[in-house]
Amino acid sequence: MPSAEDLRTRIEEALPGAEVSVVDTTGGGDHFRAEIVSERFEGLTRIQQHKLIYDVFGDEVGGAIHALSIKTQTPSPAGDPR
């Protein structure tokens, strides 16, 4: 069973330099919420940003990781108009 820490480590390995926080939302080791701030997201659509994260886990999303809620951001200051 994956832990929030495992997920965080794997996202950080896939997106070096990213600021990552992961919480286990139910404590059951299968529902997680991940918030990621990374330069890699610059110029990508939200769909593409989320896919980068899903791709880290492949088939585990929907399997061992029953639910993975994602919030992605670029490092630009909050409220910066896009």
Next chain:
Amino acid sequence: MTNDEIKGFIDNAIRENRVMLFMKGTPQQPACGFSMRASGALNALGVKYAALDILPDPRIREELSGLSGWPTIPQLFVDGELVGGSDIVMEMFESGELAQLLGVEQPELDDEPNPVVADEQPVQQRPIGLENRLN
């Protein structure tokens, strides 16, 4: 129904319904909190949309994710394009982008935006009937 027929049905549903939501359960009876939020956002915007419950047959989800490249449910399509899952739908709902995309007025939100409230009216939803053809 063969896998190819299911895939064809999904493909058609995406092309023929301007706003197409694939979810667990129905707008009236969502079977998962994420699906409930996505359909609740569409209900709150008052847009007409088609919804398909993916639960009756595991192949629906397999074929859908194969087509979209998106691993989770719900999945919202507008004008044939994947908009996102529940996180993206909710972010866009709260920012007003979803209303803009759908060409409707952003509703007045309470202090704590929560589209899934008691008086929601999922009357705009119409089933598209794959579940009747799976046997």
